[in-house]
Amino acid sequence: MLEQGGFVEIQIGSPVDTFGGAGGESKARLFEVYGYAFAAHKPISGS
Amino acid sequence: MAVDPHGSYHFHTGRPLARHLGYDETVVARMPESAIEAFAGVGNPFSQGALRPGERGVDLGSGGGFDCFVAAEQVGTEGQVVSVDMTEEMLQRSRSAASAMGLGNFEFRRGVIEDLPVEDGWADVVISNGVINLCADKLRVFNEIMRVLRRGGRLQFADIATGKALPEAAICYIDLWTD
Numbered sequence: 322m323l324e325q326g327g328f329v330e331i332q333i334g335s336p337v338d339t340f341g342g343a344g345g346e347s348k349a350r351l352f353e354v355y356g357y358a359f360a361a362h363k364p365i366s367g368s
Numbered sequence: 369m370a371v372d373p374h375g376s377y378h379f380h381t382g383r384p385l386a387r388h389l390g391y392d393e394t395v396v397a398r399m400p401e402s403a404i405e406a407f408a409g410v411g412n413p414f415s416q417g418a419l420r421p422g423e424r425g426v427d428l429g430s431g432g433g434f435d436c437f438v439a440a441e442q443v444g445t446e447g448q449v450v451s452v453d454m455t456e457e458m459l460q461r462s463r464s465a466a467s468a469m470g471l472g473n474f475e476f477r478r479g480v481i482e483d484l485p486v487e488d489g490w491a492d493v494v495i496s497n498g499v500i501n502l503c504a505d506k507l508r509v510f511n512e513i514m515r516v517l518r519r520g521g522r523l524q525f526a527d528i529a530t531g532k533a534l535p536e537a538a539i540c541y542i543d544l545w546t547d
Contacts, residue, residue, distance in 0.1 A: 326510030328523065332416065337389060339410045339528060342380070352538075353531025356389075356411035356498075360524050363517040 328361035381408045389526075390415060391438065399437050403465035406432030406458070409497035411526025414438060422446040423492040426516055428481045428509075428525070429453055429499030433462030439495060440474045449474035450486055482508050486516040493517075496525035 323331050339356035340349035348354075380388065382405045386396050389412040396404060413435065419425055419442040427436045430451030439449045451474060453459050459476050466474065479485040481496075482505060494513050503509050513523055 322506055323510060323523075326507060327514055328510070334411070334415055337411050339380070339389075351532075352534055354528050355531070356409075356526055356528050358411045358413055358415045358524070358526045360416035360522060362522045363514055363519060365520040367519075 323359070323361045327364065327367075329364050330360075330362040332360040334358035334360075381405070383407075385409065386434070395438055395441055398441075398469065399434070400465045400468040402461055402468075403433045403437060406461055407434040409435065409526060410501075410528050411497065413495045413497055413524040413526045414442070415526075416524045418442045419447070419493055419495075424490060425449045426484070426486055426491045426494045427451040428484075428494060428496035428513070429502075430462060430476065431458050433465050433476075435495055435497050436462065436474055436476075437465070437469065437471070440471050443473065445473055447473060450491075451476045452479045452481060452484060452486070454478065454480050482512060484512050484516055488515055489518045491516050491518065492521050494521070494523045494525070496523075496527070498527060500525060501527045 334357055336355035336357055340354060386404065386407055389409060391412060419439050421444040423443045424447060425439045425443060427439060427449060430436045430453045433451060436449055436451040443449060451462065456478065459478055463476055477485045481499065482503060494517060500506055500509055
């Protein structure tokens with residue numbers, strides 16, 4: 322979706338066990354939910 | 369979270385969460401407790417790189433102001449951070465914390481991230497933490513981020529992603545996303 326939005330140089334960091342030990346951990350595990358840090362740039366050229 | 373940060377939630381909050389996500393503890397130590405206790409991020413957008421001195425940043429869904437204050441420290445007095453949140457309770461919390469910290473290089477604006485109260489091409493960097501996943505029309509959000517970024521500007525955000533497809537019932541169960 323970032324590409325669809327026109328972003329370039331997209332980077333995705335390592336997964337973080339955001340919900341580990343929290344009340345929602347079991348559901349997070351069930352659907353493999355993790356936190357990620359993303360970076361992306363607006364192209365220098367274009368609109 | 370704004371009115372009851374110590375309530376029972378299905379996610380971690382506050383200082384232990386900040387530590388778990390790898391935030392700089394010296395920066396966190398300078399924040400008032402009111403900003404820390406309402407923190408409910410899902411990752412660390414600054415792990416993709418610190419903001420640079422003098423940059424102009426926008427924080428989407430700034431909540432109690434936690435990431436905004438980290439950003440404000442990084443851009444310094446020559447930089448500026450605009451924080452956008454849709455709830456008056458969170459804005460009051462963050463404004464109060466900002467006043468306590470004595471920082472003057474940021475501004476809090478009420479609004480939704482699908483229609484940002486920020487001028488075209490104003491920002492060097494846009495940050496967000498655990499907010500974009502809550503928006504039904506994510507492409508509209510990314511288009512809006514693109515609008516407020518200058519050419520060559522960057523987006524650094526943390527958010528959750530699933531490794532498996534969610535069932536329709538879970539997608540439509542609003543309490544799962546808004547607790």
